[in-house]
Amino acid sequence: MSEVKKIVKESTVAELLSVSGGIVAGIILSSMTGVLEKVPGMLAAIPAFLNMRGAIFSSFGARISTRLHIGELEPKYRLRGLALEEALASFVLGISQSILIGILAYLVSLCMGASPSLLYLLGIFVVAGLLSNVIIINVTFFSDIWLYRHGIDPDNVIGPYITTIGDTIGLLTVIASVKVLGL
Amino acid sequence: MTRVFWKVLKESRVPLTLAAAVGVLSGALLEMRLEALISLPVLLAIVPPLNDMAGDLGTIIVARLTTAFYLGSIEPKLRRNKGLRMNLFSLMLVSTITVLYISFILTPIYSITLNTGSMLLKVLIIVIIAGMMGVLFTLLSGILLSVLSFRKGYDPDIMVMPMITLIGDFLSIASVLLVAKMLGLV
Numbered sequence: 001m002s003e004v005k006k007i008v009k010e011s012t013v014a015e016l017l018s019v020s021g022g023i024v025a026g027i028i029l030s031s032m033t034g035v036l037e038k039v040p041g042m043l044a045a046i047p048a049f050l051n052m053r054g055a056i057f058s059s060f061g062a063r064i065s066t067r068l069h070i071g072e073l074e075p076k077y078r079l080r081g082l083a084l085e086e087a088l089a090s091f092v093l094g095i096s097q098s099i100l101i102g103i104l105a106y107l108v109s110l111c112m113g114a115s116p117s118l119l120y121l122l123g124i125f126v127v128a129g130l131l132s133n134v135i136i137i138n139v140t141f142f143s144d145i146w147l148y149r150h151g152i153d154p155d156n157v158i159g160p161y162i163t164t165i166g167d168t169i170g171l172l173t174v175i176a177s178v179k180v181l182g183l
Numbered sequence: 184m185t186r187v188f189w190k191v192l193k194e195s196r197v198p199l200t201l202a203a204a205v206g207v208l209s210g211a212l213l214e215m216r217l218e219a220l221i222s223l224p225v226l227l228a229i230v231p232p233l234n235d236m237a238g239d240l241g242t243i244i245v246a247r248l249t250t251a252f253y254l255g256s257i258e259p260k261l262r263r264n265k266g267l268r269m270n271l272f273s274l275m276l277v278s279t280i281t282v283l284y285i286s287f288i289l290t291p292i293y294s295i296t297l298n299t300g301s302m303l304l305k306v307l308i309i310v311i312i313a314g315m316m317g318v319l320f321t322l323l324s325g326i327l328l329s330v331l332s333f334r335k336g337y338d339p340d341i342m343v344m345p346m347i348t349l350i351g352d353f354l355s356i357a358s359v360l361l362v363a364k365m366l367g368l369v
Contacts, residue, residue: 007277008276011273015240015278015280019235019236019281019284022234022236023228023232025235027296029231030224030227037217037221043210044211044213045210047206047234047352048202048203048206049206051238052203052345054348055202055348062249065246085185085187086191088188089192093195093199100203101207104203104204108207108210109211114214155243155246155247158242159240159242160235160242167231
């Protein structure tokens, strides 16, 4: 029963913070209706783009956590060695998946009878991918280490924490890249 | 680069590509209802927290089970497994608290912010039904996929994590649209 208590206590706090963060993402998304109408295919790509941030970096956070638990990584605030390799792999995956999402959104929108621009879709999601990857990798790694050092199991917390931060940072970087591309 | 870098890239490639494809299809579901969603932005606004909840709890169960399998504290088998049941029970408790929180605290905030107070009851019904459905199936999928992938020699942190957030997203969006349709909103 003490394990159930620990899971419920640690995960509930993380989850409530996460869905509260989701309200920010929801309001950002609902304020983007102008851009969504202007760039066909963008709404098709956004859930996949946000999901991808969550998937890649939750996995990164969980792997760092597993390595901390089984003693392969020391809980030090240094992104080196195994941790750096994990981070670089996640970075490469983040960029390649951003390109794939841009292309898939273009194809799906074409099939749905819209007239999307492949160049715009790729541009938006590659720039947003680059920016968000750098931020989220650092946040995930240092959060994992901090949680572990403070006696909190990162497995109970890092998933909700990263998907929320990933959603908010992901949407903000999409808006930033839309501005950079002058749309 | 050594073994870890290539292992992550190799094992992640297929589930992430699958996740991207189905993720875009989830987005296409939304895009097909773009006009209705633009006229009812509250529906667009409740998607991220519901997606977050299902995906988050899915990632927690996969992360916990992976660590437990490596440490040997839970056996990777589906039948008569106290450890799996305890994790499922604990996370369903967390989801119940979270759905109540979204329903009675966040949804009214949305309704005020987005000026859709008249639809509050319908939005509450969508959040409760779509939210609970999404979480239950996401957790069951997470348990099943983690056990199967670990037994096949794959790391669930790499193989299952991308798929579980995808399953959570897809089920949440589909559930929101399904319940909204049943209530005549889209």
